[in-house]
Amino acid sequence: MANAFIFPGQGSQSVGMGKLLSAEFPQAAGVFAEVDDALGQKLSSLMFEGPDTELTLTANAQPALMAVSMAVIRVLEAEAGLDLSRDARFVAGHSLGEYSALAAAGAFTLADTARLLRLRGDAMQKAVPVGEGAMAAIIGLDFGAVAAIATEAARQLYLEGAICQAANDNGGGQVVISGTKSAVEKAMELAKAAGAKRALLLPVSAPFHCALMQPAAEAMAAALAQVEIRAPKAPLVANVLATPVSDPAEIRNRLVEQVTGTVRWRESISYMADQGVTTFYEIGAGKVLSGLVKRIAEGATGLSVGTPADIAAFKAARQG
Secondary structure (H helix, E strand, O other): OEEEEEEOOOOOOOOOOOHHHHHHOHHHHHHHHHHHHHHOOOHHHHHHHOOHHHHOOHHHHHHHHHHHHHHHHHHHHHHHOOOHHHHOOEEEEOOOHHHHHHHHOOOOOHHHHHHHHHHHHHHHHHHOOOOOEEEEEEEOOOHHHHHHHHHHHHHHOHHHOOOEEEEEEEEOOEEEEEEEHHHHHHHHHHHHHOOOOEEEEOOOOOOOOOHHHHHHHHHHHHHHOOOOOOOOOOOEEOOOOOOEEOOHHHHHHHHHHHHHOOEOHHHHHHHHHHOOEEEEEEEOOOOHHHHHHHHHOOOOEEEEEOOHHHHHHHHHHHHO
């Protein structure tokens, strides 16, 4: 039996997240204060009180989700004796969650992680003018079929310079595509014709994890070159590889590739399960990843830890 600690990505944010943690645990309040200081912004107020329209902006949502994850980690370390070097076989995160995983495992400082995610959010937003890109979830087809459909949609519209790629292989029959809006819409039509149960546009502000994000990848390469990365306390199962990395130089390279590359989440969970992981703890806001675990790895347990009640349950289970 082994544990993995996994960290959510964009879309898991909600107004009020972290508020109860901050009120109950000084370690959590300390994390939020440090992130506020690093960004020169009262991000915690936006997280606790909203408005939702501002919290969901990419440049805010990314560091905010990381802050909640790190608040939970700090509380678990203080209250439940968590030590990732001992208690985690692997860490992993969905897209921006990869930065949360690395911060939790000590590869980045909290302040550096907050600043990197603010820059990442800004760079991803600026890479493509609003309205020119899109993302869509395709439900009911496997990854290979959706990847082929995305390629075909781009081919049919190549004279327009269209791009369409499989962006997230989330598992459970859910694959997200990303690219120029016309090509994504064409891919949705092709997917429905191929038997997809659903094809729906996602309410995102930019087409993440496709070649259109190359300017953001270049910005992250420059930023990451200036930041110290230490070997993590537990290996990181990288989004773009679905296998573990621990070398700081390789982590840096994979984080750059991740901006334009596919989030291979289904394969990542399957890899960890094959290596003996039976329990996946989703650390931070929401329950998206723990739900996916149950659909990907038969017999594995996915548990979300994001509230004071969740922390009490985690502590009780360890003591029991």
